Amino acid sequence: MKTVSFTCELPNGVHARPANHVEAICNRFTSEIKWTNNRTGITGNAKSILSLIGTDTLFNDKCSIIIEGNDEDEAFSKLKNFIDTEFEHCDAPLESVTEDEGEFSPLPRNFGNLNAECVRGRAVSSGFGQGTLVRVGTVNFDSLTDLPDALGAKAEKNQLVKGLDALARTFRVQLASANATESDVIKAHEAILRDVEFKATLEGNLTKGKSSAEAVISTAKHYSVQLKNSASSYMRERELDIRDVCFQLLQAIYCEEEFSNQLVLNGPTVCVANDLTPSQFLELDKSLLKGLILTNGGSTSHTVILARSFAIPTLVGLDETKLSDKLDAQVLVDGNLGLVVTDITKPVSRYYAQEQHVKDTVESRQAEYRDQKGMTSDGKPFELAANIAHSIEAGPAFNNGAEAIGLFRTEMLYMDCTSAPDEDELYNIFCQALEAAEGKSIIIRTIDIGGDKPVDYLKIPAENNPFLGYRAVRIYEEFIDLFKAQLRSILRSSAHGSVKIMIPMVSSLEEILWVKGVLAEVRQDLRKEHIPFDEKIPLGIMVEVPSVAFIIDQCCEEVDFFSIGSNDLTQYLMAVDRDNEKVIKHYNSLNPAFLRTLDHIVSSVHHHGKWVGLCGELGAKGSMLPLLVGLGLDEISMSAPSISATKERLSRLDSRECRILLNKAMECRTSLEVEHLLAQFRMEQSDAPLISQDCITLDADVRSKEEVIKTLSDNLFLADRCRYRDKLADDLWAREDVFSTGIGFGFAIPHTKSEHIEQSAISVSRLANPIAWGDEEVQFVIMLTLNKHAAGDQHMKIFSKLARRIMQEEFRNKLMSAASVAEIEATLKAELELQ
Structure with missing residues (x-):
């Protein structure tokens, strides 16, 4: 021993x-x-x-x-x-949402001022939805009393073995059609089913003369007690998975009718539960599930992960007693603000009606660009592609307007599994993506495993600096069979559509030559086996290690295309660990050195007649788009939901003006100078006048000061003059807290100089009826919002001029009696000398 x-x-x-x-x-x-x-x-x-x-x-x-x-x-x-x-x-940080111990971030003033009756919680899935609050039961083994009679020991053991086999088959069938998130949950349940101690506990309970049902329930309770008592919140959340697997095992041994736990929704519903098993969640009709509240749930539970994938607004950690008297009543779950509205008053309904209006307007507007090709205003094509991690994401990506898949992150197929997917499994996944692509191109990146993306079964030791360590192409030689299996699956799939292979983390020509050698071997093997593939499949590399930027000419002799990994290139170039709060301020894509590096890469690649794109978070940043266009990239790849919005922004940009902007940015000395330059460009580029008809509303049905400020801020967001409407509104309220901007005669002039306004604007709202504004009644609101980069005290000059004009009855009458927004626009421009 x-x-x-x-x-x-x-x-x-x-x-x-x-x-x-x-x-x-x-x-x-x-x-x-x-x-x-x-x-x-x-x-x-x-x-x-x-x-x-x-x-x-x-x-x-x-x-x-x-x-x-x-x-x-x-x-x-x-x-x-x-x-x-x-x-x-071998430990790793667990994904979590920060616990706030009952302290929540302040609500936006537009909502907070409504004094709505609500219960706060931790938001773990965004969106908002309204429905009848229904209490749904969890798997409660104590309530299962009328159990099937025990048969003989041999018969019971046979039943148990058959049930285990049947459930294992069910999991395999589910995996074949599961999306990435569902697949992770099912694989976790598979691991429980295979666990030797789990099986031994089941069999041990059978030897005590119990029926299979009793053995399963005893086993579930045994592990539930262990996990519930754990000091680890992560492991307490795994207790739900044990109960789920055991209940499914009961259904596999007997039948679903014998052990039914089906949850039927009869209309728009918000479900509240202590917890909910993943299989219970999957049973729910998602078209009727408008929100989910888990009083004992956590941010890492599989049920929460599934809720995110289905875009169900979800909160966790609420005190259920605060909702007990609201059962069967209408409630509203807001997964953005982290609350449940328990008394949906008229002002609350109007608030969310406006939220829905903004959401619908944005979706409708962007839908016009969804099926168009990315194009600048001067006709320069700019391919907009999507980043995905599983084939299930391909269809939605193309439906969102993706012109290609610019990055298929295959490492996600290897993570959170007990073993690597085999060649056939990968081949089928890639073919599913190609089927959704309908001829469009897919760039498949070979596994970027290691470093910050650990895979347990490969037993790669933890490192002090994983980003600079043993990862991606650097591990391929040790795990050559794994790499070859992936290459075979990609090549085989290329017979069914347009596929490109991309190698991550390349830092030298030696690595490219080695990969090409392995690829040649795999190709030859497929030829010998008479397996078809695209003989001319393009091979590319990620440009994320700075050394590659200086051997582009040599790389162009060996590869067909390049894709800039903006996230890693930034941190490698600036020597910044982006997870280190002490140095994160230096992780800045506006650094002139980074912009010069990008320009060098793109111009060098194009000089040799090759194609270059960019993937990473930078591609979806609207503020960076003018600089990316100025670079002359052939493509940018981003998360699918950002594509339509980016196409819309792109259509307003002139590529020649963007190039001039980039040249100026590269001459700047600091990131702050570049930021100011971009802000100035946005103000000038849109050619949006201070007063325009899209910021004027007549006889609006607005019933409170909160609604006025919200509606006008929302309009500025919809007019692309501001990015963060709630923050802009909070800036306006900060001014109102100092003094009311009601100036008498039924007029108010709320105003602010804010970093959250991109295009300075004078917004106007003539109300259908007067509303309270401090101690006064107001029916005409002129809101002044200026960009923080606007010169001097322009906003105060305009404010003073407006205030003086409003003192004149003739001017007030002109505005109050105007028959159209055009008439108000003309009046204000003339009086303020803004022609």
């Missing part, structure tokens, strides 16, 4: 990821291996992830591993080395 004693140094304790490392090592040996947490006194089977998690091992817990068996010496050596050198590095 051998013993390894140590102290757990994992900040998050032994949760799923480190448990998987330990279990994988232990299962290589025949010896019995037990893990004991000396603090809790709990001993678990080190060959079982569930059993390891059940020891509730936390940071600084004293632990011991006892090994006994024929190969105990070798097992001891491996485990001792693992604990001493690798164990402390």
